[in-house]
Amino acid sequence: MNNQITLIGHVGKDPVSKTFGDNHNRVVKFSVAVKEYTPNSDEEKTMWVDVDAWNGLGDRVLQTITSGREVVIFGRLAINTYPKEVDGVTVQMSKPVVKLTHFHLCGPKPKADSSEESKSESKKKLAAVKA
Numbered sequence: 001m002n003n004q005i006t007l008i009g010h011v012g013k014d015p016v017s018k019t020f021g022d023n024h025n026r027v028v029k030f031s032v033a034v035k036e037y038t039p040n041s042d043e044e045k046t047m048w049v050d051v052d053a054w055n056g057l058g059d060r061v062l063q064t065i066t067s068g069r070e071v072v073i074f075g076r077l078a079i080n081t082y083p084k085e086v087d088g089v090t091v092q093m094s095k096p097v098v099k100l101t102h103f104h105l106c107g108p109k110p111k112a113d114s115s116e117e118s119k120s121e122s123k124k125k126l127a128a129v130k131a
Helices: 055-064 115-130
Strands: 005-011 016-019 026-037 044-054 070-086 089-106
Touching (some): 005 089, 026 055, 044 055, 044 070
Parallel strands (some): 044 089
Antiparallel strands (some): 005 070, 016 026, 026 044
């Protein structure tokens, strides 16, 4: 595989699912915070990377990945382009995104406020996925 990227970081927010009506494909989107170290400074910087997971892999992401969870993601680097209005002029913007091929969960599961609350949220996500 020529285009491969591996990142280790923490998930920012719970993944969000979007289904396309014409062909019933589904994409699940989330962001990962990756620490960036520089050898000349003790300053830590955080880089946010957007991740897309499609169809069956997206279902697994919705079931297992939660906000704050440490993950190792493997995928292909792609560039998404989209129009944006700047000072009344529409310009094409580009941003990198990782097209997820597989992932691993790391470390302990983040503690939820209430185990019952997190279970009901998981059931709601799964019901939304099946709909």
